[in-house]
Amino acid sequence: METTYVMVKPDGVQRGLVGEIIGRFEQKGLKLVGLKAVVPSEETARTHYAVHAERPFFPGLIKFVTSGPVVCMAWAGKDAISVARNLIGPTNGREAAPGTIRGDYGMDIGYNMIHGSDAPETAEFELNLWFPEGIMQWDQTISRWFYE
Ligand code: IDP
Numbered sequence: 001m002e003t004t005y006v007m008v009k010p011d012g013v014q015r016g017l018v019g020e021i022i023g024r025f026e027q028k029g030l031k032l033v034g035l036k037a038v039v040p041s042e043e044t045a046r047t048h049y050a051v052h053a054e055r056p057f058f059p060g061l062i063k064f065v066t067s068g069p070v071v072c073m074a075w076a077g078k079d080a081i082s083v084a085r086n087l088i089g090p091t092n093g094r095e096a097a098p099g100t101i102r103g104d105y106g107m108d109i110g111y112n113m114i115h116g117s118d119a120p121e122t123a124e125f126e127l128n129l130w131f132p133e134g135i136m137q138w139d140q141t142i143s144r145w146f147y148e
């Protein structure tokens with residue numbers, strides 16, 4: 001079992017896509033183990049995207065992601081990191097396949113509505129960053145109908 005960090009970015013919140021996005025993860029069979037909305041501090045945003053600090057789009061990305069509320073989520077399940085990335089789709093919405101979140105709702109690289117951790121190490125780092133209080137442990141009784 002893995003846990004991944006997923007975040008609806010300010011454009012997704014502004015566009016009223018929070019319910020739609022959460023619904024996709026629920027219907028897929030992932031288990032919700034963390035959920036909150038925050039307006040990110042500049043420090044948290046810079047730490048989250050530190051790997052991109054030298055890229056030309058970095059200042060704009062930090063301005064964008066701190067511009068309003070984001071919805072922070074932790075989702076658990078078998079291979080949750082890749083399952084979530086597959087639901088999200090590639091970075092550029094114009095190139096993302098229909099059926100993915102970015103493919104269905106996005107038209108750009110920067111405004112792509114949602115973040116998902118890309119590896120176990122980044123998931124752990126991001127979960128600690130956004131959920132320092134920890135995430136939930138609970139028994140999802142329906143999970144036996146998702147896994148053989
Ligand atoms: P990912 O979110 O699909 O993992 P990354 O390459 O890790 O994509 O980039 C992180 C985020 O930075 C993207 O989701 C997007 O919001 C933003 N970003 C990446 N490349 C560009 C760009 O060329 N212009 C503007 N924003 C970008």
Ligand code: MG
Nearest residue numbers: 115116117118
């Ligand atoms: Mg990335």
